[in-house]
Amino acid sequence: MKKKGKFGLKGRGVEPQARDEVRALLEDGRRASGVDPRRRDLLIEQLHKIQDRYGHLSSAHLAALAEEMRLSQTEVYEVATFYHHFDVVKEGETPPPALTVRVCDSLSCELAGAQQLLKNLSLGKDVRVIPAPCVGRCESAPVAVVGQHPVLQASVSSVEKAIAAKQTRCPVTTYLDFKAYKKAGGYRLIADCLSGKHSREEITKIMEDSALRGLGGAGFPTGRKWRIVAAEPAPRLMAVNIDEGEPGTFKDRYFLERDPHRFLEGMLVAAWCAGVGEIYIYLRDEYAGCRAILEKELATLKRQAKIPLPPIHLRRGAGAYICGEESAMIESIEGKRGMPRLRPPYVAQVGLFGYPTLEHNLETVYWVREIVEQGGAWFASQGRNGRKGLRSFSVSGRVQKPGVHIAPAGITVKELIQEYCGGMLDGHQFYAYLPGGASGGILPEKLGDIPLDFDTLQAHGCFIGSAAVVILSDRDQASNAAKNLMKFFKEESCGQCTPCRVGTAKALGLMQAKQWNQPLLNELSQAMMDASICGLGQAAPNPALSVMKYFPQEVG
Numbered sequence: 341m342k343k344k345g346k347f348g349l350k351g352r353g354v355e356p357q358a359r360d361e362v363r364a365l366l367e368d369g370r371r372a373s374g375v376d377p378r379r380r381d382l383l384i385e386q387l388h389k390i391q392d393r394y395g396h397l398s399s400a401h402l403a404a405l406a407e408e409m410r411l412s413q414t415e416v417y418e419v420a421t422f423y424h425h426f427d428v429v430k431e432g433e434t435p436p437p438a439l440t441v442r443v444c445d446s447l448s449c450e451l452a453g454a455q456q457l458l459k460n461l462s463l464g465k466d467v468r469v470i471p472a473p474c475v476g477r478c479e480s481a482p483v484a485v486v487g488q489h490p491v492l493q494a495s496v497s498s499v500e501k502a503i504a505a506k507q508t509r510c511p512v513t514t515y516l517d518f519k520a521y522k523k524a525g526g527y528r529l530i531a532d533c534l535s536g537k538h539s540r541e542e543i544t545k546i547m548e549d550s551a552l553r554g555l556g557g558a559g560f561p562t563g564r565k566w567r568i569v570a571a572e573p574a575p576r577l578m579a580v581n582i583d584e585g586e587p588g589t590f591k592d593r594y595f596l597e598r599d600p601h602r603f604l605e606g607m608l609v610a611a612w613c614a615g616v617g618e619i620y621i622y623l624r625d626e627y628a629g630c631r632a633i634l635e636k637e638l639a640t641l642k643r644q645a646k647i648p649l650p651p652i653h654l655r656r657g658a659g660a661y662i663c664g665e666e667s668a669m670i671e672s673i674e675g676k677r678g679m680p681r682l683r684p685p686y687v688a689q690v691g692l693f694g695y696p697t698l699e700h701n702l703e704t705v706y707w708v709r710e711i712v713e714q715g716g717a718w719f720a721s722q723g724r725n726g727r728k729g730l731r732s733f734s735v736s737g738r739v740q741k742p743g744v745h746i747a748p749a750g751i752t753v754k755e756l757i758q759e760y761c762g763g764m765l766d767g768h769q770f771y772a773y774l775p776g777g778a779s780g781g782i783l784p785e786k787l788g789d790i791p792l793d794f795d796t797l798q799a800h801g802c803f804i805g806s807a808a809v810v811i812l813s814d815r816d817q818a819s820n821a822a823k824n825l826m827k828f829f830k831e832e833s834c835g836q837c838t839p840c841r842v843g844t845a846k847a848l849g850l851m852q853a854k855q856w857n858q859p860l861l862n863e864l865s866q867a868m869m870d871a872s873i874c875g876l877g878q879a880a881p882n883p884a885l886s887v888m889k890y891f892p893q894e895v896g
Contacts, residue, residue, distance in 0.1 A: 352399065352403045352413060353403070354400075354403050354404050354407050355400045355403070355404070357400075358398070358400035358401050358403065358404040359404045359407065359408070361394075361401065361404070362386075362390065362401055362404040362405050362408055363404075363408060365386070365389045365390060365393060366378065366386065366389075366408060368389075369385075369386070369389065378408060378409045378410070380409065380411070380674070380675055381673065381674045381675040381693075382675060383405075383409060383411070383416065383419055383675035383676075384419065384423070384655075384656070384658055384672065384675050385655070385656065385675075386405055386409070387405070387416075387419070387420055387426055387658070388625075388656055388658065390405065391425070391426055391427065395427070395435065395436070395438055396427040396428070396429045396435045396436055397420050397426055397427060397428045397429065398429050398431075398435070399429070399430055399431045400431075402416050402417055402420060402428070418677060419675065419676060419677055422660065422677040422678065422834075423657075423658030423659050423660050423678075424472075424473075424658070424659030424660060425625050425658045425659035426658055426659075436468050437465065437466050437467055437468045438466065439466065439467045439468070439486070439487055439503070439508065440467075440468045440469075440470065440487065441461065441463065441467055441468065441469045441470070441484055441485065441486050441499060441503075442470055442471070442472035442475065442484065442485040443457055443458045443461065443469065443470070443471055443472060443482070443483075443484045443485075443494070444471075444472050444473070444474060444475045444477075444481070444482065444483045444484070444485075445458065445471040445472065445473075445824075446473055446474035446478075446587035446588075446778075446824070446828060447587050447588065447737075447774075447778070447810055447821055447824045447825060447828075448474075448478035448479075448481045448587065448588060448736040448737055448742075448810055449474075449478070449481040449482040449483055450824055451481065451737055451738070451810075451812075451816065452481035452482040452493075453482055454471075454481070454482040457482050457484065457494060457495070457496065457499075458471055460496050461484075461496055461499060463499075463500070463503065467503065472485065473585065473587070473659075473661060473828055473831065473832060474585060474586070474587040474588070474589075474661075474828075475490065475626045476584060476585075476589065476590045476593050476624070476626055476627065477490055477492060477590060477593075478587070478588050478589075478590055478734065478736035478742070478808075478810075479590065479734075479735070479736050479742040479743045479744075480492035480493055480742075481493070481736060481742075482494050484498075484499050485626070486499060486502045486503055486507060486508055487507075487508030487509065488508060488509055488510045488628040489502055489507045489508050489509055489510055489511070490510060509628070510627075510628035510629035510632070511629060512629050512632050512633060513597040513598070513629065513633075515596075515597055515598050515599065515600060515633060516598065516599045516600075516601065516602075517601075517637065517640070518601060518637055518640040518641060518644060521599070521601035521602070522601075526601050526602070526605060526709075527601070527605055527645060527647070529605060529609060529709050529712055529713070530605050530608045530609050530612065530647065531647050533609060533612050533613075534612065534647055534648065538712075540570070540612070540613045540615075543609065543613050543712060544563050544566050544567060544570075544613050545563070545716075546563075546711060546712055546715065546716045547562050547563035547566065547613075547708070547711065547716065548561070548562075548563030548564065548716070549563075549715075549716030549717060549720065550562075550563075550711045550716035550717075550718075550719040550720050550728075550729065551716075551719070551720045551728040551729055552704065552707060552711060552719065552729060553704075553729075553794060554700065554701060554704050555701050555703040555704045555707075555731055555732075555806065555807075556581055556664075556700070556701025556703070556704065556806060557586075557701075557776075557805040557806045557875075559794040559795075559804075562610075562700075562704055565614075565688070565698065565700075566610065566613045566614045566698070568688050569614040569615075569616070569688050569696055569697070569698040570613065570614045570615045572688065572689060572696035573696070574615060574617065575617050575618070575695055576614060576615055576616045576617060576695060576696045576697070576698065577616060577617070577618050577619070577620065577691065577692045577693065577695050577696070577697045577698070578607070578610070578611045578614070578616040578618070578619045578620065578697065578698040578699075578700070579619075579620050579622060579666070579669060579670060579673060579687075579691065579692050579697055579698070579699045579700075580607055580619065580620070580621045580622065580699075580700055580701075580702060580705070581622055581664065581666060581669055581699060581700065581701050581702070582596070582621065582622060582623045582624060582627070582630075582701075582702045583622055583623070583624045583657050583663045583664045583669060584624065584664065584806065585624060585660075585661035585663070585664050585832075586661070586664065586777040586778055586779065586805065586806055586808055587777060587778040587808070587810075587825065587828060588734055588736055588774060588777045588778065588808030588809070588810045589734050589777050589806045589808040590734050590744065590808075591703055591732040591733075591734045591744050591806070591807070591808075592701070592702040592703060593627055593630055594732070594734075594743075594744040595702060595703065595706050595732075596627070596630040596633060596634070596702070597629065597630060597633070599706075600630075600633055600634060600637050601637060601641070602706055602709055602710075603702050603705060603706045604637070604638070604641060605708070605709050606704075606705035606706055606707065606708030606709055607619065607621075607700070607705045608649070608650075609705075609708050609709070609712070610698065610700060610705050610708060611650060611698065614698045616650065616698055617650055617651075618650050618651045618652075618653075619650055619651070619652045619653065620652075620653045620655055620673050620692060621634065621652065621653065621654045621655065622655050622657060622663070622669050622672065622673055623654065623655070623656060623657060624657045624659075624663075625656055625657045625658050625659050626659070631654070631656065634654055635654060638652060638654060655672075655673050657672065658672075660672070660678045660832070660834075661828075661832035661876075662678050662679070662680065662832060662833070662834045662874075662876060663678040665678075665680050665874050665875060665876065666687055666699045667680045667681035667683070667687055667691075667874075668680045668681075668834065668874070669699075670687060670691055670692045670697065670699075673692060674692070674693065677834070678834060679834050679836045680834070680836065680873050680874035680876075682873060687699050701806075703731070703732060707719070707730075722748050722749070723748050723749045723750045723793070724748035724749070724750040724751050724755075724791070725750040725751070725752065725791040726750060726791065727748070727749040727750025727791055727793040727796070728749060728750075729748075729749045730746055730747070730748060730749060731746070731747070731749050731793075731807055732744050732745070732746050732747075732807065733745050733746075733747055733751075733756060733760075733792070733807045733808075733809050734806070734807065734808045734809065735756065735760070735761055735809045735810075735811065736808075736809075736810050736811070737773075737809075737810045737811035737812060737813075738764055738765045738768045738770075738811050738812060738813040738815075738816070739757055739761040739762065739763070739764060739765065739811050740761060740762030740763050740764070740765060741760070741761045741762040742761070745760040745761065747759075747760055749791075749792070749793045750791035750792065750793045750796070751791070751792055752788060752789045752790060752791060752792060753773050753775065753788045753790075753792060753809060753811075754770070754788040754789060756792070756809065757770065757811065761811075764811070764813060765813070768813035768814065768815060769813055769814040770785045770788065770811065770813065770814075771784070771785055771812050771813050771814045771815075771816060771818075772784050772785060772812040772816070772818045772821075772890075772891070773785075773788065773809060773810065773811050773812060774808070774809065774810040774812075774821070774883075775790075775792055775797055775802050775803070775804055775805075775807075775809060776797070776802060776803050776804045776805030776806065776807065776808060776809075777805050777806055777808030777810075778808075778825045778828055778829070778883070779803075779805060779825075779829075779875070779876075779879035779880065779882055779883075780797070780802050780803050780804065780805045780808070780879075780882065781797070781800070781801050781802030781803070781882040781883060781885070781886040782802075782812075782818050782821060782822060782883050782886040782887060782890070782891075783797075783800060783802055783886065783890060784818075784890045784891065787800060787890075792804055792807065792809070801882065801885055801886055801889060802882065802886065803879075817891075817894055818886070818887050818890070818891040818894060819851070819856075819887050819891060819894040819895055821883065822851060822883035822884050822886070822887045823848065823851050823852065825880075825883045826844060826847050826848045826851055826880065826883065826884060827848055829844045829876060829877075829880040830844040830845050830847075830848050832876065833876060833877065834876075836873060837871070837872055837873045837877060838871075839867055839868045839870075839871040839872045839877050840868060840872045840873070840874075840876060840877025840880065843864055843865075843867065843868040843872070843877060843880070843881075844868075844877070844880050846864055847861060847864055847865070847868075847880070847881065847884060850864070851884060854896065855895065855896030856888065856895040856896060858888050858895065861884060861888070862885070862888070864881075865881030865884060865885055866881075868880060868881050869881060
């Protein structure tokens with residue numbers, strides 16, 4: 341029944357059983373964390389609790405959660421339906437099976453046979469099989485995720501084996517824990533900072549001398565960002581972006597699975613230099629194993645560090661590529677749909693909860709300790725071909741040794757393949773490459789001697805982004821890769837602005853024709869680049885434009 345009256349809640353009536361079930365979950369959370377579970381910014385966290393417990397989000401539970409959090413049912417529903425990993429079941433609909441198998445169909449997995457795997461998987465009515473966007477394990481393509489358990493280099497038999505063994509949880513890798521990290525000199529730097537042995541100016545100057553730039557894709561100078569945020573009025577917050585949903589990117593997972601405290605200490609130093617009083621870490625939901633590591637090690641850090649720490653909050657994404665965009669991530673941390681904000685104001689001035697916010701990618705702060713210990717000049721001297729620094733390249737596709745390779749900034753793709761990746765796969769000839777993931781464009785083999793770094797690829801219509809390098813061979817077509825990428829952008833558009841929402845769908849339709857209507861596709865691409873709110877719509881045309889420029893023989 342609907343509640344009536346001036347102050348009554350309107351909409352679906354709340355069922356007593358659903359109210360009791362939701363209330364019990366919320367109170368369990370209060371006892372575990374000591375935090376008020378009904379805070380508005382915790383909406384996505386509470387949706388996860390319901391989804392984890394019951395396998396889906398029923399209309400009854402959504403109505404009960406809205407009542408408990410004193411939100412409108414519309415507000416709760418629109419957030420729940422925005423994210424891929426929430427299964428919203430309307431009244432009268434059949435809930436999904438208890439187990440879901442997600443098969444990644446992004447570019448690296450498609451090259452490795454994901455579509456055939458999807459076609460061949462027939463697991464019965466008790467298992468749901470669905471395609472999924474990039475799951476961040478491109479070096480092990482194709483990948484299927486059974487529940488939360490990734491099956492690497494997946495086949496029908498290996499997926500069936502995982503299901504039979506009830507392997508549905510993500511395994512936790514062996515990593516350098518707090519004790520081992522501290523024994524190796526860890527947390528000495530932040531302790532020295534807090535005790536006055538280093539000044540904020542000294543550490544910030546070292547970062548400026550190192551020429552370290554943001555390694556999430558935008559490439560903003562790190563030291564300068566610290567100064568900008570520090571100059572804003574307190575209170576200041578920090579948001580760490582570990583939502584690497586760009587197809588081909590998996591470097592952040594690589595670091596977290598091996599040395600999580602090096603990232604955490606770098607994060608603390610950055611926060612101290614910028615005068616930040618509270619930190620939020622946003623981790624993509626696909627990284628369940630990394631979440632288990634961070635939950636355990638953050639608890640240990642808070643218990644054993646013996647230094648004053650700012651409040652640190654770990655927030656769980658819910659499957660939305662757009663939340664890799666900094667303002668969309670901030671919206672999601674606040675418990676909302678991950679829709680990018682218009683700029684200005686910039687997040688450094690008005691960010692999380694309206695406060696000045698230092699936003700960083702995990703890899704950026706991962707380098708902080710080593711740069712301070714070795715010196716800014718040491719890091720700057722590591723580059724190649726006139727560039728500065730080191731960076732990690734997530735390499736996948738037709739190479740012998742895919743994976744994360746830490747190499748000099750400015751290395752060329754041909755050097756990267758030969759020196760770090762063991763060459764091309766047997767029987768494959770280097771044909772083309774993506775220098776910066778899905779949105780970074782596609783270049784032919786003849787342009788394989790361009791330094792891979794910021795500001796070097798733009799003249800060719802491409803960019804380095806997060807350094808996700810996908811290698812194509814003479815057995816592949818760049819036009820097919822571009823179609824795969826445009827399909828990804830179409831499905832991941834948040835829908836907020838028409839140029840992106842409609843443009844990606846129209847572009848995909850044009851690209852699926854045997855002969856591309858190149859004048860129309862160029863005109864559409866220009867409109868998307870000029871008028872889209874954020875980088876998704878602005879960069880989505882890059883693969884198509886690259887193909888028309890460098891591979892005209894493929895598109896008629």
